[in-house]
Amino acid sequence: MSEIVSEEPEIDTNTVPDIVVGRLPLYLRALSEMALADKHFTSSQELADALGISSAQIRKDLSHFGEFGKQGTGYAVLGLRDHLRNILQLDREWPLIVVGAGHIGSAVANYTGFAERGFRVVAVFDNNPARVGDGAGTHTVYAMNDLNAIVEKYKVRHAMLTVPAEAAQTVAEQVIAVGIRAILNYAPTTLAVPVGVHVEYIDPVLHLQRMTYYL
Amino acid sequence: MSEIVSEEPEIDTNTVPDIVVGRLPLYLRALSEMALADKHFTSSQELADALGISSAQIRKDLSHFGEFGKQGTGYAVLGLRDHLRNILQLDREWPLIVVGAGHIGSAVANYTGFAERGFRVVAVFDNNPARVGDGAGTHTVYAMNDLNAIVEKYKVRHAMLTVPAEAAQTVAEQVIAVGIRAILNYAPTTLAVPVGVHVEYIDPVLHLQRMTYYL
DNA sequence: TAGATTGTTAATCGATTAACAATC
DNA sequence: TAGATTGTTAATCGATTAACAATC
Numbered sequence: 001m002s003e004i005v006s007e008e009p010e011i012d013t014n015t016v017p018d019i020v021v022g023r024l025p026l027y028l029r030a031l032s033e034m035a036l037a038d039k040h041f042t043s044s045q046e047l048a049d050a051l052g053i054s055s056a057q058i059r060k061d062l063s064h065f066g067e068f069g070k071q072g073t074g075y076a077v078l079g080l081r082d083h084l085r086n087i088l089q090l091d092r093e094w095p096l097i098v099v100g101a102g103h104i105g106s107a108v109a110n111y112t113g114f115a116e117r118g119f120r121v122v123a124v125f126d127n128n129p130a131r132v133g134d135g136a137g138t139h140t141v142y143a144m145n146d147l148n149a150i151v152e153k154y155k156v157r158h159a160m161l162t163v164p165a166e167a168a169q170t171v172a173e174q175v176i177a178v179g180i181r182a183i184l185n186y187a188p189t190t191l192a193v194p195v196g197v198h199v200e201y202i203d204p205v206l207h208l209q210r211m212t213y214y215l
Numbered sequence: 216m217s218e219i220v221s222e223e224p225e226i227d228t229n230t231v232p233d234i235v236v237g238r239l240p241l242y243l244r245a246l247s248e249m250a251l252a253d254k255h256f257t258s259s260q261e262l263a264d265a266l267g268i269s270s271a272q273i274r275k276d277l278s279h280f281g282e283f284g285k286q287g288t289g290y291a292v293l294g295l296r297d298h299l300r301n302i303l304q305l306d307r308e309w310p311l312i313v314v315g316a317g318h319i320g321s322a323v324a325n326y327t328g329f330a331e332r333g334f335r336v337v338a339v340f341d342n343n344p345a346r347v348g349d350g351a352g353t354h355t356v357y358a359m360n361d362l363n364a365i366v367e368k369y370k371v372r373h374a375m376l377t378v379p380a381e382a383a384q385t386v387a388e389q390v391i392a393v394g395i396r397a398i399l400n401y402a403p404t405t406l407a408v409p410v411g412v413h414v415e416y417i418d419p420v421l422h423l424q425r426m427t428y429y430l
Numbered sequence: 431t432a433g434a435t436t437g438t439t440a441a442t443c444g445a446t447t448a449a450c451a452a453t454c
Numbered sequence: 455t456a457g458a459t460t461g462t463t464a465a466t467c468g469a470t471t472a473a474c475a476a477t478c
Binding site for chain 3: 258282283
């Protein structure tokens with residue numbers, strides 16, 4: 001039997017399916033809730049029940065990143081939470097900008113849920129001079145001219161777009177040009193972006209329409 | 216050759232995968248955009264390019280519901296749009312309630328995008344007496360006591376929950392009890408609901424966290 | 431007619447689940 | 455020890471894609 005140089009059981013990050021990565025924040029959220037309730041241990045079954053998915057899926061998903069549990073015992077809530085934070089790079093605070101200071105933009109900029117979970121809104125932008133300066137809640141609204149300076153100053157990589165659908169593609173290009181690499185688009189339209197830039201979408205109407213089919 | 220009574224090529228609605236139904240509103244949105252641009256015809260390839268998916272998927276998805284195109288020509292924009300509206304039961308206006316009159320609730324209640332796409336916010340509710348009566352924008356805020364009366368009066372089936380995470384499960388049960396069958400939950404927590412009730416989720420932080428993994 | 435594009439089939443690809451040895 | 459639960463394998467299930475005959 002020839003000796004085989006054992007290969008590292010390497011964690012090839014490119015190999016983890018997007019759909020698995022997409023569920024990790026959900027696991028993290030459930031664990032944070034448990035931590036808040038002072039729960040010390042949990043199991044894949046308990047997490048599965050809380051999230052309405054299968055325990056096998058949770059174990060399989062986690063197995064892409066390492067071994068975090070103990071047979072017979074399950075997972076330490078704080079331990080697994082911190083592992084997930086680490087995997088998702090959420091063990092730091094990320095600066096965030098909002099582009100578009102209308103109704104949704106202002107609401108989004110003042111939503112306290114971002115700061116509570118690691119994202120800090122550092123600026124709100126609008127191309128309408130009438131909106132610049134006056135507050136979107138506690139935030140001052142900046143002109144688009146200031147985009148580059150602020151993104152560089154705070155090393156911002158995340159942007160939320162709360163502009164009209166017609167403006168979204170142009171605005172996306174503007175923020176990408178200054179270094180934004182993750183866009184959360186609230187405008188009801190699909191964006192075309194270069195590889196290396198990530199886009200996710202929020203369109204509440206799509207959700208309502210989906211459910212209406214079943215009524 | 217024995218004669219076979221031809222079976223209806225029946226459109227078994229239970230047979231359409233949820234994931235397919237979930238894409239229909241996206242197709243509808245793209246078609247509405249084309250209609251607005253006065254485009255008369257389109258193809259599965261053109262739709263696919265606009266949405267960043269494959270043309271085969273679009274044709275396959277549509278084939279669950281009928282034949283809407285013409286070889287060599289493609290699809291009539293208005294025709295396909297109306298077919299999709301019909302399939303999704305969006306050829307009527309649906310009343311909608313918002314529960315929770317805080318920052319997000321007020322923003323959501325005043326978002327004009329709902330009315331533009333077939334959903335009309337008929338009432339906003341809050342359990343805090345201090346918020347009842349004064350406006351959430353153009354809406355009057357009702358007490359939870361009025362929930363049943365208003366849901367019955369307008370025959371409401373859709374609710375958006377914009378309450379704190381801790382309150383979401385209880386509020387969900389309240390709205391289900393008065394007849395709501397579709398819930399769009401903005402609270403960052405998973406809901407347990409009986410069969411026959413549909414829930415979709417909006418948690419912007421989850422989207423930001425997903426993208427952060429790749430940065 | 432020639433070119434374009436559908437609707438559909440079959441193949442491929444990928445994700446989920448069931449099951450269980452290992453072990454705390 | 456007995457019971458519980460992990461991590462992993464293999465099987466199943468389902469979704470996507472490629473390809474093309476039909477036909478406008």
